[in-house]
Amino acid sequence: MSRSVEQRRVTGEAVDPRVTGLRSAVSRLRRELAGHRVEFADREIAEDALAALDAMAVSGAPEVWRLRRSLLLVAGSLGSVSVLADALTGVRNAVELFGPPGPPRRR
Numbered sequence: 001m002s003r004s005v006e007q008r009r010v011t012g013e014a015v016d017p018r019v020t021g022l023r024s025a026v027s028r029l030r031r032e033l034a035g036h037r038v039e040f041a042d043r044e045i046a047e048d049a050l051a052a053l054d055a056m057a058v059s060g061a062p063e064v065w066r067l068r069r070s071l072l073l074v075a076g077s078l079g080s081v082s083v084l085a086d087a088l089t090g091v092r093n094a095v096e097l098f099g100p101p102g103p104p105r106r107r
Contacts, residue, residue, distance in 0.1 A: 018097045022057045022067075025094040026050055029074070029087040036084060042077035049073035053091070067095045 030050050033043070049070045056062035056070070071092060078084050 016060070018094070019057050019060065019062075021097065022062075022091075022094040023054060025087070025090040026054045026057065029084065029091050030054075032084055032087045033078070036081065038081075040081065046074050046077035049077065050091075053095075062098065064098045065101050067098055068101045071095045 030047075033046060033050070052070045053067065053074070056066060074091065075088060078088055
């Protein structure tokens, strides 16, 4: 039996449901974007920002401001592609579960 990325077994570790939701929403949008065969100028930007969102989710404790920055890049890139609107809304809703944006931390 094969498993998707979201269905991996985790032993001894609690998985944040917000992370699972974000990964699921990003995966859905990536699939729909891949299936959308019409080329547009900002496709690569959207794909890179979605990859960044997924990488942040995998890290386990993403910074809200980074999530929101990537979300803005995706939304700006896909804003005129109405067939992807529902999947994009799913990503936005998943990002919003992490809380309000805060200022970036200075290092």
